[in-house]
Amino acid sequence: MATPKKSPANNASRAENVLAFMAVGVIGFSILIIGFLLFAYATGMKSLPALLPLLPFIGLPIGMLLIIALVIVSFRRRAREAK
Helix, strand or coil: CCCCCCCHHHCCCHHHHHHHHHHHHHHHHHHHHHHHHHHHHHHCCCCCCCCHHHHHHHHHHHHHHHHHHHHHHHHHHHHHHHC
16 A cells, blocks of 8 residues: 655644644634624624623734744744755
8 A cells, every 4th residue: 555645735734733723713703703893882782791802802812822833833843844
């Protein structure tokens, strides 16, 4: 049985995939919450949960930290492959 060859496009590790999807998910969710809050305030909605406006303040920095971790993992993999 032949062993599958890795293509250059399929070179990302599992950690890079997980970090990328987590970053996209957290940042996307935060942006959706910001959009919902803008719509809710524009329409005059009064009864919003108290912690809802705080979610983007937590999610966006976490997303930025995930992107920094993704860059670090990617640079370490590329440096290891270059040797």
